[in-house]
Amino acid sequence: xxxxxxxxxxxxxxxxxxxxxxxxxxxxxxxxxxxxxxxxxxxxxxxxxxxxxxxxxxxxxxxxxxxxxxxxxxxxxxxxxxxxxxxxxxxxxxxxxxxxxxxxxxxxxxxxxxxxxxxxxxxxxxxxxxxxxxxxxxxxxxxxxxxxxxxxxxxxxxxxxxxxxxxxxxxxxxxxxxxxxxxxxxxxxxxxxxxxxxxxxxxxxxxxxxxxxxxxxxxxxxxxxxxxxxxxxxxxxxxxxxxxxxxxxxxxxxxxxxxxxxxxxxxxxxxxxxxxxxxxxxxxxxxxxxxxxxxxxxxxxxxxxxxxxxxxxxxxxxxxxxxxxxxxxxxxxxxxxxxxxxxxxxxxxxxxxxxxxxxxxxxxxxxxxxxxxxxxxxxxxxxxxxxxxxxx
Numbered sequence: 257x258x259x260x261x262x263x264x265x266x267x268x269x270x271x272x273x274x275x276x277x278x279x280x281x282x283x284x285x286x287x288x289x290x291x292x293x294x295x296x297x298x299x300x301x302x303x304x305x306x307x308x309x310x311x312x313x314x315x316x317x318x319x320x321x322x323x324x325x326x327x328x329x330x331x332x333x334x335x336x337x338x339x340x341x342x343x344x345x346x347x348x349x350x351x352x353x354x355x356x357x358x359x360x361x362x363x364x365x366x367x368x369x370x371x372x373x374x375x376x377x378x379x380x381x382x383x384x385x386x387x388x389x390x391x392x393x394x395x396x397x398x399x400x401x402x403x404x405x406x407x408x409x410x411x412x413x414x415x416x417x418x419x420x421x422x423x424x425x426x427x428x429x430x431x432x433x434x435x436x437x438x439x440x441x442x443x444x445x446x447x448x449x450x451x452x453x454x455x456x457x458x459x460x461x462x463x464x465x466x467x468x469x470x471x472x473x474x475x476x477x478x479x480x481x482x483x484x485x486x487x488x489x490x491x492x493x494x495x496x497x498x499x500x501x502x503x504x505x506x507x508x509x510x511x512x513x514x515x516x517x518x519x520x521x522x523x524x525x526x527x528x529x530x531x532x533x534x535x536x537x538x539x540x541x542x543x544x545x546x547x548x549x550x551x552x553x554x555x556x557x558x559x560x561x562x563x564x565x566x567x568x569x570x571x572x573x574x575x576x577x578x579x580x581x582x583x584x585x586x587x588x589x590x591x592x593x594x595x596x597x598x599x600x601x602x603x604x605x606x607x608x609x610x611x612x613x614x615x616x617x618x619x620x621x622x623x624x625x626x627x628x629x630x631x632x633x634x635x636x637x638x639x640x641x642x643x644x645x646x647x648x
Contacts, residue, residue, distance in 0.1 A: 263347035269604035276593035282625040283599030306362020335397025369502035377509035379483040382406035386459035386471030424448035428494040441519035480514035512543040544627040551612040598625035
């Protein structure tokens with residue numbers, strides 16, 4: 257998919273998005289970013305969605321199409337969200353072609369591959385006491401994308417990692433430079449590992465020397481980052497396999513959640529790795545740090561800058577092992593396309609602010625969708641206070 261247009265969908269009166277190699281969505285809470293991204297996944301993965309729901313004994317087909325749409329919408333988007341699809345005024349165009357409401361419903365049973373890998377904002381719910389949860393461990397009214405991500409992580413830990421006690425740091429899982437950066441920014445000499453409790457059940461712990469810390473005493477950022485890390489492990493296989501062959505898009509909601517800016521920088525570097533491997537990535541964010549990086553890369557592209565600066569942007573130099581391998585990733589980043597959209601909760605529309613020009617006439621582009629406004633106001637107030645103090 258290259259372009260998606262929706263009309264009268266939830267909070268959104270009108271939204272048109274053209275996707276880049278990296279597409280960033282920003283805007284206030286409840287402005288429609290998440291439901292737009294979930295609809296995007298549904299359009300590309302509806303048969304996989306239907307297959308997973310059927311295996312969980314979900315039923316949505318009725319004699320009346322409106323009831324069918326309402327039931328399916330509640331199962332997919334979550335409890336209370338039935339009206340999203342039960343709406344005759346809803347308009348959808350995928351790459352310029354109209355999509356009917358009936359086209360949103362899964363067809364018959366099929367084993368369709370997943371083409372959009374979705375890492376939701378609620379990813380921490382994928383674990384209970386350090387144990388990954390299955391699809392059926394959630395309530396039927398919980399959003400599909402949360403349940404599906406959790407189930408993917410559960411299968412990953414039971415298959416790919418079943419014989420691997422230590423999950424981080426581990427050779428060949430991520431480039432060595434990434435591991436070093438994550439050790440500094442997130443793990444601080446602790447290892448992520450499996451431990452077995454008295455009931456012979458595996459759970460994830462952080463371990464250092466003879467100390468093992470259970471999931472609930474980790475920092476909030478560590479709890480948020482761990483399911484994201486496991487999702488990245490799945491997307492970034494080691495060896496000769498560059499990417500998951502069926503997956504074209506990766507959606508990551510709020511990658512900065514709970515993280516210090518240094519850790520957010522590493523996550524953004526890993527996102528560039530995803531793009532380098534051939535995925536297209538969509539992010540939602542409330543972080544000016546994320547837009548700082550996009551703005552810097554776009555400026556380097558516009559100025560035809562020396563590609564060494566892209567590596568310097570992330571503080572990586574020849575002190576890091578195999579740093580030139582990461583240099584290939586950042587160098588390639590300057591040949592990619594970047595789009596940024598602001599979801600205006602008041603107007604119910606979406607604006608292209610990809611230029612991120614601080615001098616733009618459009619206040620939303622100049623203020624990066626409101627993410628720089630508070631800091632600017634603070635600076636103005638402090639300057640006024642200082643001037644009055646100097647005069648007094």
